[in-house]
Amino acid sequence: MGKLKFWIIIGLLSLAGLSFSFKDDLFLVSKNLDIFASLYKEINLNYVEETNASELMRNGIDAMLQGLDPYTEYIPESEIEDYKLKYVSTQYGGIGAGTLFIDNKLFVNEVSEGNPANKQDVRPGDQILKINGIETTGKDRNQISQLLRGPKKSAAELVLVREGLTINKTLVREEIKQPNVSYSAMLGDQIGYIRLDKFLENSGQEVKDALVNLNKSQPKGIILDLRNNGGGILQEAVKIVNLFVQKDILIVVQKGRNPEKTVSYKTLNDPISPQIPLVVLINGSSASASEIVAGALQDLDRAVVIGQRSYGKGLVQQTFNLPYNSLVKVTVAKYFTPSGRCIQALDYAHKDQNGSAEKFADSLMKAYSTRAGRTVYNGNGVYPDVLVEANMLSPITISLLTKNLFFDYANLYKKTHKEIVNAKTFQITDADYSAFVATLAGKDYSYSSTTEKLINELTTEAQKENKLGAVKTDIDALKEKMLSTKKTDLVSHKAEIKRVLETQIISRYYFERGKIEQAFQYDKEVIKAKSLFTNQPNMLAILKGDGSYKVIGSPKSTISEN
Secondary structure: OHHHHHHHHEEEHHOOOOOOOOOOOOHHHHHHHHHHHHHHHHHHHHHHOOOHHHOOOHHHHHEEEEEEEEOEEEEOOOHHHHHHHHHHHEEEEEEEEEEEEEOOOEEEEOOOOOHHHHOOOOOOOOEEEOOEEEEEEOOOOHHHHHHOOOOOOOOEEEEEOOOOEEEEEEEOOOEEEEEEEEEEEEOOOOHHHEOOOOOOOOOOOOHHHHHHHHOOOOOOOOOOOOOOOOEEEHHHHHHHHHHOOOOOOOEEEEEEEOOHEEEEEEEEOOOOOOOOEEEEEEEEOOOHHHHHHHHHHHHHOOOOOEEEEOOOEEEEEEEEEEEEEEEEEEEEEEEEEEOOOOOOOOEEEEEEOOOEEEEEHHHHHEEOOOOOOOOOOOOOOOOOOEEEEOOOHHHHHHHHOOOHHHHHHHHHHHHHHOOOOOOOOOOOOOOHHHHHHHHHOOOOOOOOHHHHHHHHHHHHHHHHOOOOHHHOOOHHHHHHHHHHHHOOOOOOOOHHHHHHHHHHHHHHHHHHHHHHHHHHHHHHHHHHHHHOOOOOOHHHHHOOOHHHOOOOOOOOOOEEEE
8 A cells, every 4th residue: 555655646746747867666667657647547537436637636645645744745736825824924914813613603712913803893702604795604714714814905894793783894904924923021030031933934033133122131041932832944943043052053954865955054143142041941842943942952051941841853844846836845854953863753664553653762762962961862852951740731621611611701701891900910819710610500511531531441341351240339439439529620620720711811801912921920831940040050050960960851860840
């Protein structure tokens, strides 16, 4: 099956009129191209049912690429604009509003500050019935996105329902800019903070601009937040590292099977902040270019990395033009940080019998040395120097989120509270929380806890082994205890539920910026980073690997902070 998928794509390229230069197996290549062309022709001419030639070929392309890795993909002309928005550009024509479906009805979920939806008083909680005369019922997410987006200065006619009243809104689409740096500011205690959400075009310049502005306040430390940043353009990562590292320093090497794809990237300019203490925040969703930045700054002993182990994407993609204005994005190389390590976590070259890539075993990881001699490891992502346990939402909180019950209460709160004073210190009161709990009466937010799932698995296994009768009484007792415990979950998980609810509420008043600022009071990684800046000996000990910090960055020796 794997060979068939391979030759399907080779045949496609042949039919497109492309020429190849093969060093080996030229006869075998030519033979299989002839077989594929004949097969494709006979199916289209003789198959009992009507075939769609384009769909048949697209299925072949997708099947072949699926056998490689999830980052190698074909982009037809019809999907080029979406591809550019996702991987290249941060701008598009639209109204600046997010949407979600609840019971097959389309609602405004969030509105971005200063954009057309905000200017025309479109509000979270508004139901959208029609967009330019087209009913939203029955449409999927992609179709809604296409209806809302359009050329700059074009009109978007919305028919909304708000509190039972039908409202007509005419919005003029504008160029919606989604900056790479979503937030930067001084956090207090002379600590500067930069949140980088992606590495698309101009991200290096945006971080530079933010850093220059923060330097005016003479910070005693900078936090570069790369959490939940899935990466982007490799060269932008190099530019960002260069802001903190001297000129002509190796940052990353990409190595491919094709020698032409092996490239070394060094810093090209003098840094903006070569000496300022630096902390980089990462988590399990920090990937690709985020890992280049975090890994390089760690290898060069330039920053302390705080958070959780990163995702582990050490692969480099490049796009190639195909006929008829289409593209193919191909994984062409792996990247290696200055110490020589590759942090790729999944081995796509060796898959199991189900075709799934497996993680490299910890026992196979190799040790490398940072510039100061600290030990770091390849494979499975970047390990933080200071590990802070991730906040994992409880099943009840996840259920409340997925059932949109936070969304409903946030809209109700906004109706009864015209304004709130300060985003940075905002917290709901116990009375507010009780009011939220009251709104849940009669609503379905049922869920299965991890323990309940394990009990069900135990029941199934006991049945298979004909032992259910012997343990049924004990299992039923466990189920009863779990049911009793779940009745108090709204109390036992109150602090967590309040934090999520506050995030929903604050966005109704202060948009995305307010959500970021309000969350700082609970942010364990930011709190730890700030404390580290006030303890310079501790920070230097981590960077030098002195004493108890001698081995940093390994899966077993990372400093743990709760």
